[in-house]
Amino acid sequence: MFPTQQLQLCSRDRQPTIQTAPGTDPGPLQVRNMEAQDVDFVAQLLVESFSDKFEHAVGKSRMEGAVQQTTRMLGRSRDVWHRYLIAVYDGRPAGLIVMKFHGDTAEEDFQCGEACSYLGCWGTRGLVCLRCCTSMEDISAGEGYVDRICVDANFRGKGIGKMLLDRADFDARRRGCTAIFLWVKQGNRAVHLYERQGYVITETANGIFRCFMQCGVGSPDWCKMEKQL
Numbered sequence: 002m003f004p005t006q007q008l009q010l011c012s013r014d015r016q017p018t019i020q021t022a023p024g025t026d027p028g029p030l031q032v033r034n035m036e037a038q039d040v041d042f043v044a045q046l047l048v049e050s051f052s053d054k055f056e057h058a059v060g061k062s063r064m065e066g067a068v069q070q071t072t073r074m075l076g077r078s079r080d081v082w083h084r085y086l087i088a089v090y091d092g093r094p095a096g097l098i099v100m101k102f103h104g105d106t107a108e109e110d111f112q113c114g115e116a117c118s119y120l121g122c123w124g125t126r127g128l129v130c131l132r133c134c135t136s137m138e139d140i141s142a143g144e145g146y147v148d149r150i151c152v153d154a155n156f157r158g159k160g161i162g163k164m165l166l167d168r169a170d171f172d173a174r175r176r177g178c179t180a181i182f183l184w185v186k187q188g189n190r191a192v193h194l195y196e197r198q199g200y201v202i203t204e205t206a207n208g209i210f211r212c213f214m215q216c217g218v219g220s221p222d223w224c225k226m227e228k229q230l
């Protein structure tokens with residue numbers, strides 16, 4: 002989409018500097034766009050990393066079905082792959098970040114009949130509810146939205162999450178965004194990471210939204226964190 006890997010940063014106080022896209026310098030940690038070979042990894046990682054949400058939605062006994070359904074759905078949803086960046090550590094896929102920007106209306110090709118075959122009627126109902134709660138974000142022009150970020154448990158604590166967030170900042174700036182935001186469950190350890198990256202809490206879920214999140218995701222306590230770029 003953007004041919005150059007470089008960004009010219011300007012400010013009133015500093016001379017313009019050229020910054021390379023995080024994850025493209027030589028080294029053990031690389032960040033690249035999602036490809037067909039990543040579909041299995043992405044599906045497995047999403048369900049594992051957000052197992053509390055998936056368990057709430059489909060039930061503990063259907064987690065393998067959730068992985069299979071996610072794999073099939075993602076595999077044919079090429080229109081949304083551009084949102085996914087994959088972190089590769091020593092040649093192995095290790096994490097991912099999903100970014101959305103204003104005007105990106107592509108949707109995953111979710112098929113109820115297929116979901117039913119993996120998750121049954123009850124599990125499909127839960128998944129539909131979960132998808133409603135996690136895909137209703139309104140993204141204004143000039144904002145970048147971190148939809149999901151996760152790192153394989155075997156690779157955590159090595160700076161991969163930080164690198165993915167740095168890359169998200171870079172890509173958002175390159176698109177002309179002046180702010181980036183995400184939603185996180187209160188008490189999630191990841192809040193420390195976001196604060197270190199410069200995010201601050203700007204909103205907490207309240208009213209009917211809490212109720213909605215409790216029902217769809219299994220917890221009412223969410224907060225919005227934003228960073229000015």
Ligand SMILES: CC(C)(COP(=O)(O)OP(=O)(O)OC[C@H]1O[C@@H](n2cnc3c(N)ncnc32)[C@H](O)[C@@H]1OP(=O)(O)O)[C@@H](O)C(=O)NCCC(=O)NCCS
Binds near residue numbers: 050151152
């Ligand atoms: C959050 C996450 C992406 C961080 O990736 P990472 O590569 O371990 O991050 P880094 O090595 O750059 O930074 C380490 C920081 O990540 C966070 N972190 C580490 N393990 C975590 C875990 N199991 N769950 C949530 N956050 C975690 C902490 O803030 C940690 O800093 P701390 O040790 O000072 O508390 C990763 O832990 C993860 O996938 N967690 C599960 C999914 C999740 O909660 N995603 C966030 C949804 S909003």
